[in-house]
Amino acid sequence: MTNTGRKKMDWARQYMPVLGAIRERFEAERPLEGVKIGMALHVEAKTAVLVETLAAGGAEVHITGCNPLSTQDDVAEALNDVAGVHCYAKRACAVDEYYAAIDRVLDARPTVTIDDGMDLIHRLHTERRDLLDGIVGGCEETTTGIHRLRSMAADGKLAFPVIAVNDTPMKRFFDNVHGTGESALSSIMITTNTLIGGKAFVVAGYGYCGRGLARMAHGLGARVIVTEIDSRRALEAHMDGYSVMPMTDAAREGDIFVTTTGNTSILTGEHFPRMKDGVILSNAGHFNVEIDIPWLEEHAESKETRDGIDTYVINGRRINVLAEGRLVNLATPKGMGHPIEVMDLSFALQALCTEYIHTNGASLNGGVYEVPEAIDTTVAAIKLQSLGISIDTLTEDQCTYMNSWDIGT
Known part of the structure; x- marks a missing residue:
């Protein structure tokens, strides 16, 4: 074996x-x-x-x-x-x-x-x-x-x-929030050897995976920016203390981007030319369609900077894509998953x-x-x-109370 x-x-x-x-x-x-x-x-x-x-x-x-x-x-x-x-x-x-x-x-x-x-x-x-x-x-x-x-x-x-x-x-509460949050950040850090603290960290999508990433990045000292299409989730992200804005605006501010939507074309040719020199892009959704790699391959010079990182140069600015836009927590050379x-x-x-x-x-x-x-x-x-954790159980009276409509308050 x-x-x-x-x-x-x-x-x-x-x-x-x-x-x-x-x-x-x-x-x-x-x-x-x-x-x-x-x-x-x-x-x-x-x-x-x-x-x-x-x-x-x-x-x-x-x-x-x-x-x-x-x-x-x-x-x-x-x-x-x-x-x-x-x-x-x-x-x-x-x-x-x-x-x-x-x-x-x-x-x-x-x-x-x-x-x-x-x-x-x-x-x-x-x-x-x-x-x-x-x-x-x-x-x-x-x-x-x-x-x-x-x-x-x-x-x-x-x-x-x-x-x-x-x-x-x-x-959702454990795999998506804690699993994606910890493993994606771990892979980004071990692949790039860059600091999270003090960076503008953009999370695309505020579902369970996005919430976990935002929480973990904030805990490491990042300034978290969330992009969303759902007004309720956007409001939730705002109330959780994060900046909320469209991706066209976030593209100018972000140092590190992580997509978590499970959808296509989240980071595209509309956004790449706006980004800072040395920006890091990664995907923690699922398929490699959230970051428009074909656009980068057509419009930018490219080279593999180090294992797991492809660098695309647009107008002298470097855009670093991790794991070919595939799942960053598993597809990077040292990615171990959740x-x-x-x-x-x-x-x-x-x-x-x-x-x-x-x-x-x-x-x-x-x-x-x-x-x-x-x-x-x-x-x-x-x-x-x-x-080794024990929890309470309902008493007979509590069960009766919870399952009755004719007991007064």
């Missing part, structure tokens, strides 16, 4: 007590016996612990990457030594190789899918429709994927049920939702479904137990 990959997996596993507790039950009960799972996720150590947990439950797992630059090759190789697991991911693969690997996952004829960005589901509904009848259901990890899936469902095009793992409190403890919670949700969709998917229509509240609270309870 690959030594470095296995070491990474073992290191991660010791900080993932929630997934560990689920694995113990899965090993005893084998709830996924005979299930084929097709996965497109970031193939790194924490994902590998999830894969091993599913395999321990009896599943046959076929996995590839969901981003050409987020795979750790030593972990991918180590996964292929795990019984019941087949990994096709490769770092820095070309676009045709990326989709060929997705097709290899689908060639296994999975009955359950687990996506990060819904590339598997998109492929099933476009190029591989002959396999749709064999799919019981799926799970989706990201905001971007859920947006696309809800659009499909609204058009009546989503052929099977999918659990919106991203949309539950245990995912902290282990955060992904313990998110992947515990994935494991339990996979069990749920395998058991209940056949009785559900095509569409997007919320994570059952019992799963969300179970993950929280296991985590609290692992931390």
Whole structure:
């Protein structure tokens, strides 16, 4: 077995007590016996612990990457030594190789899918429709994927049920806020070796990921600027103490930019010529469409300054783009993704939702479904137990009061 990959997996596993507790039950009960799972996720150590947990439950797992630059090759190789697991991911693969690997996952004829960005589901509904009848259901990890899936469902095009793992409190409050906030900043700092304190730090989008980034950057002494399209979120950012302005204005002020929208064309040719010399641009959304790299390649001179940084020169001013505009916390050379403890919670949700969709998917229509509240609270309870934290419970009188309408105040 690959030594470095296995070491990474073992290191991660010791900080993932929630997934560990689920694995113990899965090993005893084998709830996924005979299930084929097709996965497109970031193939790194924490994902590998999830894969091993599913395999321990009896599943046959076929996995590839969901981003050409987020795979750790030593972990991918180590996964292929795990019984019941087949990994096709490769770092820095070309676009045709990326989709060929997705097709290899689908060639296994999975009955359950687990996506990060819904590339598997998109492929099933476009190029591989002959396999749709064999799919019981799926799970989706990201905001971007859920947006696309809800659009499909609204058009009546989503052929099977999918659990919106991203949309539950245990995912948003911890993975999106703390995970993205800490890991994106860590990758920016380790890749550039520049200071955050005192910089004008522009966060595009004030969803859960944007809130986490803004909070972490502010904690390091940055002057945070938020750009938004939603008036309520913009007002929230203002009330949280940040400057709010359109991107056309922020482009002139920012020293460091991070996009977190999951949408396209956030930083474009309208903004680049306005930016300061030495500005740093990065993406913590999902796909590499938030920063208009094709525009820069066409209109600017370019060179690789150091690992993970491409510098584009416009009118003598340098614009530094991290990780080719891909996920900065995973696609930079030393990017490790979200902290282990955060992904313990998110992947515990994935494991339990996979069990749920395998058991209940056949009785559900095509569409997007919320994570059952019992799963969300179970993950929280296991985590609290692992931390040695106890909480209160409602008394009988309190339950009666909360569930009655005829008791006066």
